Amino acid sequence: MNHSEMNKPDEYDMNDSNRSDDQDSGYNSGGNWESMHNFLDALIPDDWSPSARKWVPIAAGGALALIGLSRKSAFGFTLAAAGGALAYYGSRSGETQTESVARGSVLLNCTPEEAYSRYRNFEDLPTFMKHLQSVTKIGERQYRWVARGPFEIAIQWDAEVFDEKVGESISWHSTPDSAITMEGSVRFAASPANRGTELTSVTRFDHPASDLAQTFAKLLGKDPSFLMQQDLRRFKALIETGEIPTTEGQSHGPRSAMDKAFEALDPDSSKRRESRMSETLNENWRTA
Amino acid sequence: MKALCWMGANKTSVETVPDPQILNPRDAIVRITSTCICGSDLHLYDGFIPTMEQGDILGHEFMGEVVETGNGINKEKLKVGDRVVVPFTIACGNCFFCQRKLWSCCENSNPNYWIAEKLMGYSPSGLFGYTHMLGGYAGGQAQYARVPFADVGPLKIPAEISDDKVIFLSDIFPTGYFGAVNCDIQPGDTVAIWGCGPVGQFAIRSAFMLGAERVIAIDRFDYRLKMAEEGGAETINYEEVDDVVQTLKEMTANIGPDSCMDAVGMEAHGNNFLAFVDRAKQMLMIETDRPTVLRQCIQACRKAGTVSVPGVYSGFADTIPMGAFMNKGLTMKTGQTHMMNYMQPLLERIQNNEIDPSFVISHRVSLDEAPEMYKTFRDKKDHCTKVVLDPWANGKAA
Structure with missing residues (x-):
């Protein structure tokens, strides 16, 4: 199996572009706009980041509009109008996000069978999936998943395994009566030359208008793939070493007043403190 | 506690x-x-x-x-x-x-x-x-x-x-030794080592353990250079010579040291213009590392030689002589030990x-x-x- 197949297997293709929801988009009144919108959607490569989707059309559209206006001709005017529409398209990008897709992969130092059987034990997933509270078996192939949302609000969905190949893959999706629509799958493939197992995982959550789902969308935050990758790294550590590395609870000297304030306000701040540091880091490197 | x-x-x-x-x-x-x-x-x-x-x-x-x-x-x-x-x-x-x-x-x-x-x-x-x-x-x-x-x-x-x-x-002992291992020392080799702090001192002794013929140690503090001499190294006080690279050339019949080791890292001191620019950039936080020694290692190393970097770098360093590195066919080896x-x-x-x-x-x-x-x-x-x-x-x- 080659790498591109690993990363984007066909049956896992859950198109991670931000699908627009025409029902409440509010800007599909004109047929021209809609066809242009669809045309641009098709034109922009799927692997562009959301910010590229937004800012590239804005920048390109803005430039076109300026060039067009400077020509002071009929053609220039058309160009300016097209540029304006393009910029508008960019500015609306991301506003109608209706799903979040998380992808992740890790190399595990074990056989695909071992990795499969550890992962297939869904009840144990919360050990390494930090935002999961519990997974409970509720039927032959059905499980109830409970995640911890902001302010400890529990978010729950029911999902069933609809396809699995022992030692190779597991696929599951939400049951018809589930509060949240989602699908997930994980694949285990032997890495060449006894390097272990390549685990690839994809999960997609729909964001219908319900409050629950909106809360969950917030929980997943800006980058669901980042959270998934962290979960997978914890799974890797657990499989390879029998434990998950941590410094939580270790000794330290007096923290700064700012850190103490954050800690008092937010019991989860040990993690976020490091996110803050990494943001500062990014700022520094951007200027470097 | x-x-x-x-x-x-x-x-x-x-x-x-x-x-x-x-x-x-x-x-x-x-x-x-x-x-x-x-x-x-x-x-x-x-x-x-x-x-x-x-x-x-x-x-x-x-x-x-x-x-x-x-x-x-x-x-x-x-x-x-x-x-x-x-x-x-x-x-x-x-x-x-x-x-x-x-x-x-x-x-x-x-x-x-x-x-x-x-x-x-x-x-x-x-x-x-x-x-x-x-x-x-x-x-x-x-x-x-x-x-x-x-x-x-x-x-x-x-x-x-x-x-x-x-x-x-x-x-520091394994780190100095690892630095010497990374020099890929062959019989008859001359190893130049920048920095005679503790890692440099162990690197000098390790280079001899691994079969180096000569070790040339570079620093600016006489007490450290003296310790290097006690370990069998020849020494250069870089504040007392015009140009370290030229001095090394002269000491090695214009061939250059077979391997050069940067046992200094990101806070290198130097007495040239680029070193001054690095200092200013570091203070302004637009460069994290001052690679004066790394530059000299690349310049001084003989063609097809090895540059070993046990010195710590953390982020970004500017004006690395990549032309010399590529055209001379150098190898660089580094890492935490x-x-x-x-x-x-x-x-x-x-x-x-x-x-x-x-x-x-x-x-x-x-x-x-x-x-x-x-x-x-x-x-x-x-x-x-x-x-x-x-x-x-x-x-x-x-």
């Missing part, structure tokens, strides 16, 4: 903090008998490496007695009462890299791997007391330390050898009296005096080469 905490750039203090606890099954708690200040701690002290946080316990060179083990530790590998030297890199022993003996690239020991990934693409292993980006583990300039994956790293030490002889197996490959063999060399590493020790003080010693060491006052701290002595003992 007492612990030395980083309280901001140029500020450390000894604080009373809770004793460390076992947090994971493969942890051990070590009661520390000796601990040192490392030259790389000075990069933290000076505030040049990001993701330190006020209150972090410093220190990554320590040894002591195991006083508690987690329930995941195989008692045959490590048990309460064992006397151990703890390597500064933390390795799980089970991942892709550990299984290939590339211990300092361990995948599982850095819980904050993702911060390092932003900076480096992939994260190296966790280290003790060396930024949150590299694990955020509490360090060993304290009375006790928690050691994760304690069944992999710590090396058991027989009772009859003194702390002074083996403490440097925790970092793969400690577990070298600790046991080097312990045997100590036991066979081939080397007594305690020669680098210039100061023995109590932990209480550590904040003062950081200043002395940074300013190279009082011929300070290596500081060993006794965490149990009170005040100005020693």
